[in-house]
Amino acid sequence: MRTASPASLVRDAHTSVRRSSLRRQLQGIVDGKTDASGLDLDDARLDAAAVIENMTRKRSMQSSTVQRLVVAFKSSGVADDVVERLAARSPQQRVQSARIVGALRIYEAVPWVAGLLESRDRSVSDAAARALGRIGGASSARALVKAINRKGLNRRLVAELARAAPDLFVETALGEPQPQSVRPALAIAAGLRRRRAAIGPLIGLLQTGSRRERVISCRALGWIRATTAAPLLADALLDRDWKIRMSAAKALGALRARSARDDLKYLRIDRNARVRKAAEYALGRLG
Amino acid sequence: MTRAPLEWNRPAPGRPVLAERRPNEGPKRTERPAPAFHDMMSRLATLERAPVFFSVQEATLRALARRLRRVKVAAGEMILYQGEPGDTIFFIERGRCRVVIERPPGAVTVALLADGDFFGEAACLLSRRQQASVYAQTDCYLLALDRQSLHGAMTSREPEALDELQKLADQKQRTFADITVQATWGLLLHEATVVGVYSPKGGSGGTCISLNLVGALSRRYPGEVLLLDLDFPYSHSALLAGLVPTSCLARMSSLPQESFEEVLLSAVLYHAGGPMILPGALRPEEADEVTPELVTRAIAVLRKSFRYIVVDLGVTITDSTLALFDLTQHVVVVTAPEMSAVKSAADALDILVQLGAPHDRLTVVLNNRSIKPAVTKSAVERSLKRPVDVEVGFDATRPEQAAVEGVILSLTNPKSEVARGAEALASLLDVKHSREGAEAVPAVPPGAGGAEER
Numbered sequence: 191m192r193t194a195s196p197a198s199l200v201r202d203a204h205t206s207v208r209r210s211s212l213r214r215q216l217q218g219i220v221d222g223k224t225d226a227s228g229l230d231l232d233d234a235r236l237d238a239a240a241v242i243e244n245m246t247r248k249r250s251m252q253s254s255t256v257q258r259l260v261v262a263f264k265s266s267g268v269a270d271d272v273v274e275r276l277a278a279r280s281p282q283q284r285v286q287s288a289r290i291v292g293a294l295r296i297y298e299a300v301p302w303v304a305g306l307l308e309s310r311d312r313s314v315s316d317a318a319a320r321a322l323g324r325i326g327g328a329s330s331a332r333a334l335v336k337a338i339n340r341k342g343l344n345r346r347l348v349a350e351l352a353r354a355a356p357d358l359f360v361e362t363a364l365g366e367p368q369p370q371s372v373r374p375a376l377a378i379a380a381g382l383r384r385r386r387a388a389i390g391p392l393i394g395l396l397q398t399g400s401r402r403e404r405v406i407s408c409r410a411l412g413w414i415r416a417t418t419a420a421p422l423l424a425d426a427l428l429d430r431d432w433k434i435r436m437s438a439a440k441a442l443g444a445l446r447a448r449s450a451r452d453d454l455k456y457l458r459i460d461r462n463a464r465v466r467k468a469a470e471y472a473l474g475r476l477g
Numbered sequence: 478m479t480r481a482p483l484e485w486n487r488p489a490p491g492r493p494v495l496a497e498r499r500p501n502e503g504p505k506r507t508e509r510p511a512p513a514f515h516d517m518m519s520r521l522a523t524l525e526r527a528p529v530f531f532s533v534q535e536a537t538l539r540a541l542a543r544r545l546r547r548v549k550v551a552a553g554e555m556i557l558y559q560g561e562p563g564d565t566i567f568f569i570e571r572g573r574c575r576v577v578i579e580r581p582p583g584a585v586t587v588a589l590l591a592d593g594d595f596f597g598e599a600a601c602l603l604s605r606r607q608q609a610s611v612y613a614q615t616d617c618y619l620l621a622l623d624r625q626s627l628h629g630a631m632t633s634r635e636p637e638a639l640d641e642l643q644k645l646a647d648q649k650q651r652t653f654a655d656i657t658v659q660a661t662w663g664l665l666l667h668e669a670t671v672v673g674v675y676s677p678k679g680g681s682g683g684t685c686i687s688l689n690l691v692g693a694l695s696r697r698y699p700g701e702v703l704l705l706d707l708d709f710p711y712s713h714s715a716l717l718a719g720l721v722p723t724s725c726l727a728r729m730s731s732l733p734q735e736s737f738e739e740v741l742l743s744a745v746l747y748h749a750g751g752p753m754i755l756p757g758a759l760r761p762e763e764a765d766e767v768t769p770e771l772v773t774r775a776i777a778v779l780r781k782s783f784r785y786i787v788v789d790l791g792v793t794i795t796d797s798t799l800a801l802f803d804l805t806q807h808v809v810v811v812t813a814p815e816m817s818a819v820k821s822a823a824d825a826l827d828i829l830v831q832l833g834a835p836h837d838r839l840t841v842v843l844n845n846r847s848i849k850p851a852v853t854k855s856a857v858e859r860s861l862k863r864p865v866d867v868e869v870g871f872d873a874t875r876p877e878q879a880a881v882e883g884v885i886l887s888l889t890n891p892k893s894e895v896a897r898g899a900e901a902l903a904s905l906l907d908v909k910h911s912r913e914g915a916e917a918v919p920a921v922p923p924g925a926g927g928a929e930e931r
Contacts, residue, residue: 251624251628252604252624297625297626297629298629325625326564326624327623327626328544328623328625329625329626356546356564356565356621356624357557357565357623358565358567358619359546359623362549385558385561386555386558386561387554387555387556387558389555390555
């Protein structure tokens with residue numbers, strides 16, 4: 191077993207002390223006791239972004255904590271420095287800055303953070319996607335859709351799109367002409383958002399989309415608990431494509447659609463093992 | 478190297494300047510597509526039609542217009558679903574939407590929205606769940622403004638306007654809740670007494686008296702007293718009570734019979750102190766839409782839902798006013814102790830008697846607008862050939878101050894002369910029109926009125 195050297199222990203302790211100091215300083219800003227003029231967010235070892243993220247986690251952009259931090263950062267020029275470091279050469283600095291911008295939901299910085307989605311460094315583009323997801327709004331969602339179009343279906347981007355998209359953004363985009371890679375991503379995002387307004391566009395996709403789009407829309411309808419789509423999903427159980435049959439079975443299980451019990455029983459003798467397994471799972475959910 | 482501080486809060490030209498770009502360095506900025514000129518004009522026109530943006534500066538409006546997102550929704554499609562979180566305000570550019578509160582086993586349509594209306598503001602501004610579902614009744618062209626864009630455009634420029642927007646959202650949410658209760662359970666079984674407040678000469682304080690009468694009555698019957706403002710061409714009662722109107726009676730003129738009741742009730746504004754207000758028209762040109770038929774239809778509907786309907790009839794006698802005289806159970810004539818006002822009041826009383834209004838259903842209110850009246854009370858009574866039923870003492874600048882602050886004196890300051898006069902008038906009406914077996918709720922003690930709670 192490797193033991194840490196005394197020097198590294200001292201260094202770690204020193205970093206912990208500085209991190210505590212930063213936390214107290216930020217708390218002072220939130221309490222209105224101090225301003226952000228003396229803040230030092232440069233030190234990579236300090237991981238200031240993590241401290242700020244911890245303070246603003248599960249708080250909306252309207253919360254007083256976030257608002258006070260943002261005002262203090264903007265008025266003291268710290269926010270300018272953070273945004274400037276989005277252009278730093280070091281990927282760590284860009285990641286740190288993107289995380290801080292995301293944690294503070296600095297909406298004005300969206301165009302600059304969106305540029306980082308093009309970075310070849312995975313950690314930078316992921317941090318930018320997370321930041322856009324946290325900031326939210328139509329601009330962030332548009333940037334994420336562009337990135338999906340460029341990079342293809344990417345889990346991180348789709349998850350953050352679901353988080354960032356405002357009401358009716360994904361639903362409208364589903365009804366518009368889209369590049370091949372974007373529409374499935376939008377369908378997944380619609381499912382992840384679990385908004386009932388997406389049921390109509392997803393049903394449309396289930397009826398007229400490509401094979402991949404139909405598979406995804408089945409699952410998305412299940413996630414949304416779209417009981418009105420149960421008859422269409424039951425029809426999809428008879429599709430020639432095994433993936434569509436499988437995802438329709440899973441969706442009906444999620445919907446607990448008892449009306450589809452007989453169709454699902456029939457699927458237990460399907461020629462595809464994965465469809466059979468999905469049917470068993472769905473019947474288990476129906477009880 | 479010293480760097481000049483960057484301007485985060487610079488209002489124009491719309492795009493924030495965040496950091497100095499060095500050549501060949503730094504992240505690429507993704508440009509927001511700027512709307513075309515005609516598109517921008519159309520967006521601005523839609524925003525300007527929303528009453529909540531009346532007072533917003535043009536620079537802020539332009540910033541908001543740039544951030545709007547166009548959304549087309551087909552007829553019958555769901556736009557928002559009750560109970561879900563939301564982050565966007567939708568402005569209707571073209572089309573009609575139905576706002577429905579789903580309360581199993583049924584659903585209640587609480588509003589029918591048309592061009593220029595907006596919805597989704599409670600979820601967006603107050604971070605509450607959607608209070609109602611919204612469906613597109615026709616193909617709808619909407620402009621969507623998400624929370625981030627709204628805050629981005631308004632927080633730095635006009636934080637007060639954002640507060641106003643939040644107030645309006647709260648007010649609308651409470652109105653919807655009240656209407657649902659009424660529509661679902663049908664609690665109010667009796668029909669309302671309609672009281673017309675007529676002031677033959679402008680400046681006699683007719684609107685002030687009617688507003689304070691409604692306040693005094695609603696202290697006895699909270700939530701059961703409505704002020705219908707037909708003081709055309711400028712119906713300002715709602716604004717004087719600190720409420721922001723979003724719809725009015727005039728806009729109901731083309732509604733089909735089946736949705737008339739729901740939409741009419743949804744246009745009623747709810748004041749935290751108890752009274753409810755329905756504006757007649759929001760714009761001068763809309764006054765022509767208020768026909769005698771529309772007034773009769775509206776009164777027939779409103780009578781089922783309220784205990785008292787006080788109608789501010791304004792100054793002019795129109796076809797609508799005459800139709801309303803037929804529907805009223807009581808007419809209050811407001812006059813000031815001035816020669817011209819007294820002469821006009823005498824003529825008006827003659828006309829009312831000729832129209833068949835019984836003497837015991839006519840009340841004369843003498844409103845002293847100056848500390849030394851030009852005509853004494855006895856001279857007024859001689860001219861009118863009838864006694865003054867209620868005299869409102871001179872109240873200094875309190876009525877004007879209340880109008881500026883958007884408060885109703887009978888709710889906030891029961892010791893003021895106007896409030897006392899309104900209280901006396903309310904007692905008089907209550908004696909003449911009280912229902913058998915109906916127990917009035919005791920008046921709220923002074924100082925405990927709800928208007929301050931807002």
